Amino acid sequence: xxxxxxxxxxxxxxYCQATGLGGTTGAExxxxxxxxxxxxxxxxxxxxxxxxxxxxxxxNFKPQQSEIYVVPGETALAFYKAKNPTDKPIIGISTYNVVxxxxxxxFNKIQCFCFEEQRLNPQxxxxxxVFFYIDPEFAEDxxxxxxxxxxxxxxxxxxxxxxxxxxxxxx
Amino acid sequence: MSTAMNFSSKSFAxxxxxxxxxxxxxxxxxxxxxxxxMECLRRSGYESAACRQSAMAYLECRMDRQLxxxxxxxxxxxxxxxxxxxxxKPEKS
Numbered sequence: 689x690x691x692x693x694x695x696x697x698x699x700x701x702x703y704c705q706a707t708g709l710g711g712t713t714g715a716e717x718x719x720x721x722x723x724x725x726x727x728x729x730x731x732x733x734x735x736x737x738x739x740x741x742x743x744x745x746x747x748n749f750k751p752q753q754s755e756i757y758v759v760p761g762e763t764a765l766a767f768y769k770a771k772n773p774t775d776k777p778i779i780g781i782s783t784y785n786v787v788x789x790x791x792x793x794x795f796n797k798i799q800c801f802c803f804e805e806q807r808l809n810p811q812x813x814x815x816x817x818v819f820f821y822i823d824p825e826f827a828e829d830x831x832x833x834x835x836x837x838x839x840x841x842x843x844x845x846x847x848x849x850x851x852x853x854x855x856x857x858x859x
Numbered sequence: 860m861s862t863a864m865n866f867s868s869k870s871f872a873x874x875x876x877x878x879x880x881x882x883x884x885x886x887x888x889x890x891x892x893x894x895x896x897m898e899c900l901r902r903s904g905y906e907s908a909a910c911r912q913s914a915m916a917y918l919e920c921r922m923d924r925q926l927x928x929x930x931x932x933x934x935x936x937x938x939x940x941x942x943x944x945x946x947x948k949p950e951k952s
Binding site for chain 2: 720727757762764765806
């Protein structure tokens with residue numbers, strides 16, 4: 689399970705290249721979409737937050753809220769928090785997972801802290817925001833009709849010197 | 860819609876965030892805004908819609924301090940809040 693999440697970073701890159709997602713055109717399209725979308729007020733969804741760290745990383749990492757209630761079509765902000773309790777800087781990199789699996793396609797992160805190395809100095813603690821929305825089309829998908837709980841999980845790994853992690857080239 | 864994943868029978872393919880990663884707020888420059896937002900969440904029973912003003916203020920804080928690329932707030936889903944604001948002062952983009 690952990691291995692799969694870890695492998696998700698290079699696998700994402702293959703997926704990205706195959707589907708052409710993640711380029712600037714994608715970002716522009718989505719900015720327009722965000723500007724035009726309307727909240728679907730009758731579909732309240734509970735989003736819960738998990739935080740995991742791989743055994744190799746000594747960060748304390750946790751969500752700052754266990755849940756938030758959102759509706760599709762409205763942007764939402766949530767926070768995680770990470771602390772490096774050691775006396776050495778540590779660089780972490782995270783990936784994420786959404787359950788139920790089928791809801792993941794509707795879960796859009798506008799900005800967060802994943803897929804890029806994040807460095808915490810000794811004893812440093814930082815807020816890590818996630819800015820996201822659930823696509824309004826979620827409300828029109830009959831398969832999602834009974835889904836009112838979505839769980840977002842982030843896992844941090846340590847990015848070690850000399851380790852080549854293929855990062856999605858979305859910047 | 861059944862998604863055919865070539866590399867695994869049923870796995871989740873994470874997508875990158877649209878605008879990339881937030882730079883870390885190493886100096887806690889926007890912590891106060893975050894605290895106001897979290898307080899709002901706690902007061903409102905964790906209802907996101909009730910705290911959008913605070914969320915917008917947090918993101919504006921980041922933009923003001925180069926901790927987030929400048930973006931018109933309408934493109935971040937705050938157009939209704941902006942329309943209220945623009946009645947008071949000229950819109951800055």
